[in-house]
Amino acid sequence: MFRSGARRNHDAGPAPEALRLVKVTKSYGTADSAVTALDGVTLGLGRGTFTAVMGPSGSGKSTLLQCAAGLDQPDSGIVQVDGTELTGGSEAKLTKFRRGRIGFVFQQYNLLETLTVAQNTVLPLKLAGRRVDRARVREVLTAVGLGDRLGHRPDQLSGGQRQRVAIARALVTDPRVIFADEPTGALDLRSARDVLRLLQQAVRVHGQTVVMVTHDPVAASYADSVLFLADGRLAGRLEAPTADAVAERLAHLGDDVTTEV
C-alpha cells in the first residue's frame, strides 16, 4: 500500500539512520530573559522505528520536533534527516529540503478548507512539481478508510476523518520521516485509536519512520519506544512501553531530573 514511488532530486537510498540530532541547543528570548528550550539534545532514530517524545508542558517537545523538521533553526548543533545535514538557509531552501523527506501530521490537521480530500492529499506532490499518480492517491486514501470521500471538503468531515486525510497527505510523498505533533490531541478515543493504528501500520507494515510528540501515555504506548524530555534535556528512554509504565515514569520525571543535577 505505501510502496516507494519514483523519487526526483533524491539520493540513492535511505540511510540507516532516519533522524540524528547532535548537541542541539535552542533558546528563546534575549540575554536576561532567555529561556532554554533545548539544552544539548543528542539522539539517533533508526529507520522503520516508531518513537514517541513525551514530557511535561514546557519541556521542549514541540521545539525538538520543530528543530528536527526544519521548521525552526537550532542555535547550535547538527540535525541530520536521512543522512543529510539540514543546513540553515532561506525558508524556500528548507522547504525544498523537506519535500519528499519529511511528512507532517498536526493536532489541528492543517488541511486547506478550499480543497477537497483528494486535492489536499495531492497538494505536496503538486507543489513539489512531481507527477501525480491518481491510482496511488486513491490507494492511500482507501487505506486510511476514506476511499468514498474523495470529493468531500474538510468541513464535511469529522475530526478523525480529517486527521486521516492529513496522514494520507503525509504518506503520499513517501517521506523518510513523518513528524506527528499531538496527532490525537483533538480526537475522541475511537478516532484517536484509528489514527494511532494507521501510524503504527505505516511503520510495522511499510517501514516508515514516525516521530510523535504527545502528552498522552495511551498514545505513547502505540510506539516502539518512548523518549522522555524534561527542561530541554533527555530524561530517559522506555522500550516497548505500556500506558501504565509511561504514566508512572512521567509522574516521577521531576524526581529524575533533580537527582541527575
Place this chain on the structure above:
Amino acid sequence: MFVLAMRSIRQRPGRFLATLLSAFLGAAIIMTFNSMYDTAGQPGVDSVSAETLYTAAGVVGGYGTLLVFFAVASTLTVNVRQRAAELELLRCSGATPAQLKRMVVGEAAVVALVGSALAIVPAMLGGRALLEVFQDSGQVADSVDHSFGVIALMSGIDITLLAAAGAAFLAMRRAARGHRRPGRGRTFLAYAALAAGAAAVCSTFAFSETDSALMAPPVYGSILLSVGCALLAARLLKGVPVPGGASGWLAVQNLRERSGQLAGILTSLILFTAVSTATLTIQRVESDAVEAAGMVKSVEAKNLETLNFTVVGIIVVFVCVMLVNSLYAATSYRGREFGQQRLAGATPGQVLSVVGTEALVLTVTGVLFGTLAALAGIVPFTMVRGDAVVPGQVIGVWAVVVSIAAVATLGTSLVTARRVLRTPAVQAVAVTA
C-alpha cells in the same frame, strides 16, 4: 453596550481606520459640494451662477451619498467578518443579538461622527477651490464669495452618520444570517440592470448629433450594464479555467471556492473600469468634436465637463479606497491558510505566486467586463457624434484606467501577502487557530 462600543474603539483604533477613512472622504466630498448650495443661496448671486452651483451640488451630492454608503458598508462588512470570534465570545457571555447590533451600530456612528468632524476644514478648503475652478472657467461670476453654512455642515454629518449606521445594521444582519447563496432577487436585479442598460445604450441612436443630452444615455447605459455584470460577479469567477502549475491550480481553486467573498472586489473593479473609461472617453470625444467644429463651448457644456471629471475623480478615489481596504483585509486574514500551504511544502515564492495569480485573474476578469460595458456605451455615442466606430481617444484613457486597477489590485495583494509571510509558518498556523 454603548460603553463597550466606546471602549472597543479606544482600545483598537487601527481596526476602524478603514471605516474612518471612508467616512472622512465621504463627508469631505458631500460637504464640499453641498457648500455650493450655501454659496448659491447667498443674497446677490446672479441666476446663471446660482444654476451652475445648484447643478453641481445636486448631481455630485447624490452620487456622493451612494458612494459613502457603499464604501462604509464594504469596510464595515469586512470589519464584522473579522471580528466573528469576538462577537461569538460576547454572545456566549450573554449578549443578545440586539445588544450586539447596538454595539456595532454605535461604533459605526461614533466613527462616522469623528470622520465628519475631521472633514469640516478640508471641505471648507475644497469648496473654495471648487468655486475658483467654476470662476476661472467663467461659469460663476467672480463676485460670488464662498460660504460654508448650515446645509453643508448638516447634510455632511447627517448623510455620513445615516450611511454608517445603516451599513453597520446591514452588515450585522448579513453576518447573523451566515453563508447564503445569492437569492433570486439579486439575479432579477442583475438582469433588469443589463436590460435597462442595453435599452439606454440603444436609445443613443434616437438622438441627433448636436443634442446636448446625447452624452447621457450611453454613459448611464454603461453604468447600468456594469452594475448588472457586477451583480453576477460571483458567478463569473466560478467559470475561471484551471491553468497549469501548482500555483495556478491552487489560485483557481481558491477563486472558485471563495467567489462569494471576492465578488465585492470584482464589483469594485468592474464599476471602476466601466464608469471611468466610458465617462472620460465620451467627454474627450465630445470636446474634440466641438473643437474640430471651431465652436466655443457653452456654459452648460462646460458645467457638464467639470461635473464629469469631478464625478469620475470621486469614483476613482472611492473605489481605490474600497479595493485596497477589502483586498488588504482579505489577504491579511489568510495568514493561517498561507501557513498551511507552507507546511504542505509551498515555498514563500509559491505562496506569493498563488496570491499574484489570484489578483491577476481578478484584475483581468474585472477589466474585461468593465471594458465591455464601457464599449457598449462608447460605440453608439461615437457612431452618432462622429464617423468612427471605436474612437482613438479610448486607448489612452483605457490604458490609464487599467494601470490604476492593476497596480491597486496586484500591489495591495502582494505587499500584504509579503507582510503576512514574515510570520513563521508554525506560528501562523497556531496563532490564528
